[in-house]
Amino acid sequence: MIRVLVWNEFMHEKDPSCKASEIYPEGIHGCIAEFLGKEEDIVVETATLDDENCGITRERLKNTDVIIWWGHCGHHKVPDSVAALVQEEVLNGMGAIFLHSAHKSKPFMRLMGTSCSLTWRESDDMERVWVCAPGHPIAQGIGRYFELPGEETYGEPFGVPQAEENVFIGWFDGGEVFRAGLTYTRERGKVFYFQPGHETYPTYKNENVQRIILNAVRWAKPVSRTDNCMDCPNLGKAHII
Amino acid sequence: MIRVLVWNEFMHEKDPSCKASEIYPEGIHGCIAEFLGKEEDIVVETATLDDENCGITRERLKNTDVIIWWGHCGHHKVPDSVAALVQEEVLNGMGAIFLHSAHKSKPFMRLMGTSCSLTWRESDDMERVWVCAPGHPIAQGIGRYFELPGEETYGEPFGVPQAEENVFIGWFDGGEVFRAGLTYTRERGKVFYFQPGHETYPTYKNENVQRIILNAVRWAKPVSRTDNCMDCPNLGKAHII
Amino acid sequence: MIRVLVWNEFMHEKDPSCKASEIYPEGIHGCIAEFLGKEEDIVVETATLDDENCGITRERLKNTDVIIWWGHCGHHKVPDSVAALVQEEVLNGMGAIFLHSAHKSKPFMRLMGTSCSLTWRESDDMERVWVCAPGHPIAQGIGRYFELPGEETYGEPFGVPQAEENVFIGWFDGGEVFRAGLTYTRERGKVFYFQPGHETYPTYKNENVQRIILNAVRWAKPVSRTDNCMDCPNLGKAHII
Amino acid sequence: MIRVLVWNEFMHEKDPSCKASEIYPEGIHGCIAEFLGKEEDIVVETATLDDENCGITRERLKNTDVIIWWGHCGHHKVPDSVAALVQEEVLNGMGAIFLHSAHKSKPFMRLMGTSCSLTWRESDDMERVWVCAPGHPIAQGIGRYFELPGEETYGEPFGVPQAEENVFIGWFDGGEVFRAGLTYTRERGKVFYFQPGHETYPTYKNENVQRIILNAVRWAKPVSRTDNCMDCPNLGKAHII
Numbered sequence: 001m002i003r004v005l006v007w008n009e010f011m012h013e014k015d016p017s018c019k020a021s022e023i024y025p026e027g028i029h030g031c032i033a034e035f036l037g038k039e040e041d042i043v044v045e046t047a048t049l050d051d052e053n054c055g056i057t058r059e060r061l062k063n064t065d066v067i068i069w070w071g072h073c074g075h076h077k078v079p080d081s082v083a084a085l086v087q088e089e090v091l092n093g094m095g096a097i098f099l100h101s102a103h104k105s106k107p108f109m110r111l112m113g114t115s116c117s118l119t120w121r122e123s124d125d126m127e128r129v130w131v132c133a134p135g136h137p138i139a140q141g142i143g144r145y146f147e148l149p150g151e152e153t154y155g156e157p158f159g160v161p162q163a164e165e166n167v168f169i170g171w172f173d174g175g176e177v178f179r180a181g182l183t184y185t186r187e188r189g190k191v192f193y194f195q196p197g198h199e200t201y202p203t204y205k206n207e208n209v210q211r212i213i214l215n216a217v218r219w220a221k222p223v224s225r226t227d228n229c230m231d232c233p234n235l236g237k238a239h240i241i
Numbered sequence: 242m243i244r245v246l247v248w249n250e251f252m253h254e255k256d257p258s259c260k261a262s263e264i265y266p267e268g269i270h271g272c273i274a275e276f277l278g279k280e281e282d283i284v285v286e287t288a289t290l291d292d293e294n295c296g297i298t299r300e301r302l303k304n305t306d307v308i309i310w311w312g313h314c315g316h317h318k319v320p321d322s323v324a325a326l327v328q329e330e331v332l333n334g335m336g337a338i339f340l341h342s343a344h345k346s347k348p349f350m351r352l353m354g355t356s357c358s359l360t361w362r363e364s365d366d367m368e369r370v371w372v373c374a375p376g377h378p379i380a381q382g383i384g385r386y387f388e389l390p391g392e393e394t395y396g397e398p399f400g401v402p403q404a405e406e407n408v409f410i411g412w413f414d415g416g417e418v419f420r421a422g423l424t425y426t427r428e429r430g431k432v433f434y435f436q437p438g439h440e441t442y443p444t445y446k447n448e449n450v451q452r453i454i455l456n457a458v459r460w461a462k463p464v465s466r467t468d469n470c471m472d473c474p475n476l477g478k479a480h481i482i
Numbered sequence: 483m484i485r486v487l488v489w490n491e492f493m494h495e496k497d498p499s500c501k502a503s504e505i506y507p508e509g510i511h512g513c514i515a516e517f518l519g520k521e522e523d524i525v526v527e528t529a530t531l532d533d534e535n536c537g538i539t540r541e542r543l544k545n546t547d548v549i550i551w552w553g554h555c556g557h558h559k560v561p562d563s564v565a566a567l568v569q570e571e572v573l574n575g576m577g578a579i580f581l582h583s584a585h586k587s588k589p590f591m592r593l594m595g596t597s598c599s600l601t602w603r604e605s606d607d608m609e610r611v612w613v614c615a616p617g618h619p620i621a622q623g624i625g626r627y628f629e630l631p632g633e634e635t636y637g638e639p640f641g642v643p644q645a646e647e648n649v650f651i652g653w654f655d656g657g658e659v660f661r662a663g664l665t666y667t668r669e670r671g672k673v674f675y676f677q678p679g680h681e682t683y684p685t686y687k688n689e690n691v692q693r694i695i696l697n698a699v700r701w702a703k704p705v706s707r708t709d710n711c712m713d714c715p716n717l718g719k720a721h722i723i
Numbered sequence: 724m725i726r727v728l729v730w731n732e733f734m735h736e737k738d739p740s741c742k743a744s745e746i747y748p749e750g751i752h753g754c755i756a757e758f759l760g761k762e763e764d765i766v767v768e769t770a771t772l773d774d775e776n777c778g779i780t781r782e783r784l785k786n787t788d789v790i791i792w793w794g795h796c797g798h799h800k801v802p803d804s805v806a807a808l809v810q811e812e813v814l815n816g817m818g819a820i821f822l823h824s825a826h827k828s829k830p831f832m833r834l835m836g837t838s839c840s841l842t843w844r845e846s847d848d849m850e851r852v853w854v855c856a857p858g859h860p861i862a863q864g865i866g867r868y869f870e871l872p873g874e875e876t877y878g879e880p881f882g883v884p885q886a887e888e889n890v891f892i893g894w895f896d897g898g899e900v901f902r903a904g905l906t907y908t909r910e911r912g913k914v915f916y917f918q919p920g921h922e923t924y925p926t927y928k929n930e931n932v933q934r935i936i937l938n939a940v941r942w943a944k945p946v947s948r949t950d951n952c953m954d955c956p957n958l959g960k961a962h963i964i
Contacts, residue, residue: 113836123960132397135670156373169418174962177410188617229838237846239897354595356711364719376911415721429858470597478605480656614879638855651900659892
């Protein structure tokens with residue numbers, strides 16, 4: 001079983017004046033947990049900003065195979081200590097999937113080491129998501145491209161390190177391009193960033209998006225796990241030869 | 242001085258029924274040689290398919306700092322031995338810039354090791370070329386993007402190894418995206434692939450395109466050069482400690 | 483089932499004056515086929531230079547999930563057409579593992595695009611193989627390092643593109659280092675190069691080496707497969723938007 | 724002129740009981756500043772932990788082309804705010820060279836996003852530093868290898884992201900290997916990590932080490948610089964096409 005923890009700041013969906021409250025009354029985490037939970041090889045839990053310490057403890061992360069993170073307006077409300085715990089557990093082997101505006105979340109920024117900046121517009125652009133790496137596990141079951149009738153527009157340059165694989169590139173009818181699906185290895189942990197998913201569009205109800213997130217969960221599950229990636233052991237004075 | 246050799250198959254431009262003959266009566270190589278030749282730090286020569294052995298000898302390549310390659314219908318007319326000479330000299334340190342349909346040229350395919358395949362359409366799309374790596378030497382002097390009113394459309398997936406830097410991504414108004422500017426290191430040699438430049442459009446007269454090719458020449462010039470990258474020296478039986 | 487094809491030039495082992503004939507009377511391919519064949523998820527076939535067309539046909543490769551390649555003195559005896567078939571099928575999705583002196587084999591050189599050169603000595607050095615990527619699937623079950631009491635010494639620089647993962651680095655008691663385990667993605671195909679395995683040492687009988695090759699087979703098995711990686715489809719004139 | 728700022732915690736050298744006080748009475752920063760200062764294209768300043776705010780201000784970094792960082796026991800004494808300033812200015816374009824035990828310095832760890840862990844021994848091993856990328860600017864003027872008669876031993880695994888270039892690998896006569904010279908691009912900034920340089924050995928007086936640091940300074944100097952890499956501009960609602 002792959003143990004997934006879906007973390008969501010869960011702010012927009014509780015605001016009755018925001019469309020998100022209609023689209024995702026159960027929260028974005030609830031929507032993602034629901035479609036992942038239908039899979040026989042996956043068990044899902046959720047956590048939000050409202051939970052004590054964001055619902056994140058070292059022990060809970062040790063029992064998580066893949067964390068999924070959605071955040072936007074509440075990035076600064078996540079304590080540095082929580083972001084550090086998530087980062088460290090990824091280095092220890094936990095997989096991590098960062099969605100949409102989580103590009104500026106503390107755990108993602110810590111793992112990338114860069115600004116993770118981009119440009120953006122809110123103008124109901126249609127996005128066509130192209131597959132650049134058709135052999136990649138995360139792209140299986142997706143055609144040459146798929147379309148999202150409305151999305152927030154993200155534009156280049158995207159301030160991240162060069163990815164291991166550029167799985168998707170997004171085309172927006174307003175004129176932008178964006179590297180929409182990027183993979184990284186950070187020590188034992190696998191990291192996937194996926195751009196679609198603004199809170200005011202039903203993106204996480206799209207079957208292609210659901211398939212990609214499901215593929216990514218299976219791709220990111222740990223090969224091996226350690227407890228002590230941060231250690232720098234002193235091996236003593238003896239030569240080993 | 243940077244010694245540049247512009248290689249062009251020079252077929253379309255000699256065909257009076259092809260628009261290329263009007264746009265580039267001097268050949269694409271002639272156009273590129275002209276704007277590069279205005280620079281004080283650059284000397285340019287040209288060579289074409291009509292020249293003996295494609296105008297390529299080992300000695301000529303040894304005296305070339307950066308080769309620029311344009312080919313399309315005549316890829317198969319370039320002998321394997323010529324392609325091997327170019328490949329080897331890149332590994333020895335010569336820079337190489339492959340333009341547009343040179344994605345399927347023998348020297349580029351040999352250096353990549355992959356199919357270098359892509360999809361294409363000829364429908365006069367407008368292309369907007371986005372800068373993804375604004376700090377890269379090849380992107381200096383280019384704004385956030387520039388536009389080409391008409392270009393052949395290239396689409397993903399592009400069958401190449403993951404690049405060191407994805408300097409540009411192209412957006413086409415017909416709906417495609419394409420990784421339009423990619424850098425590679427192949428032993429001592431630097432390689433740049435740049436997608437714009439179909440023969441029926443005046444792309445190489447565009448000032449942004451000219452600036453990019455000029456930047457790429459300066460970026461690709463050798464840091465060091467060797468004569469013998471292909472050797473596997475036997476260092477004898479003695480331990481070196 | 484993972485369908486493995488072990489290819490070996492099978493020259494040294496048939497020469498009674500060469501130690502290889504004592505160590506591997508069944509051929510290196512026979513030794514590798516034997517230990518892989520014990521696994522329940524693997525079926526193995528073998529092929530050698532003596533077979534018609536090296537035992538390589540397009541159809542046979544289509545029915546191979548992972549090819550393992552060992553060659554040394556007979557690299558030039560492998561026809562270019564055979565090397566091209568192997569390269570193309572890797573791009574289509576077949577996994578490939580290149581062992582030791584296969585660094586100069588035609589299929590590996592074609593996939594890398596570089597000289598694949600290195601330095602070498604034959605002086606019975608002890609090699610200690612260090613794990614650099616302890617979380618990588620290919621390193622599972624290996625400790626921090628393991629030792630081979632005698633090996634041919636390979637030295638840097640190794641003329642290959644920068645790898646996706648540097649899984650192992652070899653330390654030789656004669657004073658050299660060598661990047662001993664490197665992974666690449668080439669379109670749909672996964673490629674692993676592993677340095678130990680000179681024909682005059684019983685390296686392929688070492689349990690760590692066997693574990694690594696077994697891990698690599700499972701790692702390299704195709705995620706997806708295509709028939710037509712080399713195609714460049716013309717999508718017609720119609721805009722797709 | 725390349726404006727270099729050499730930062731050193733400057734703790735060991737002030738401790739009369741530590742060998743460093745004899746080897747580097749002027750401090751490691753003083754030694755590095757001296758040999759770099761002899762170059763006509765370089766001006767050097769230094770800063771240490773004793774200076775107010777570590778001698779680091781935003782304005783000073785804006786006027787620095789390349790920062791060199793040495794730290795060991797005092798990593799935790801560097802305020803997070805100082806580390807953040809250094810990280811941000813690297814992303815804005817400033818080059819950065821991290822020496823030896825700076826692998827665990829705050830600015831390096833922030834830029835890598837990983838543990839930067841390794842193993843270590845203090846047993847006066849001889850280190851032989853091998854050149855793996857002979858064409859790289861940082862390796863120019865260095866032979867196939869050079870030796871340091873005594874160094875602290877660093878061992879794999881080194882917990883960093885895969886480097887762009889693995890310029891050097893170290894061989895220790897006690898039996899370890901270590902990726903001794905690694906390059907990274909982090910947005911506009913170039914980063915070089917170089918392993919030799921324990922405070923109790925005269926490593927920074929070695930001519931090869933000096934040449935490498937000098938080469939690295941020239942390699943890391945900014946191509947372009949920005950003030951606002953952290954911004955995520957909202958481009959409004961208007962389509963740009």
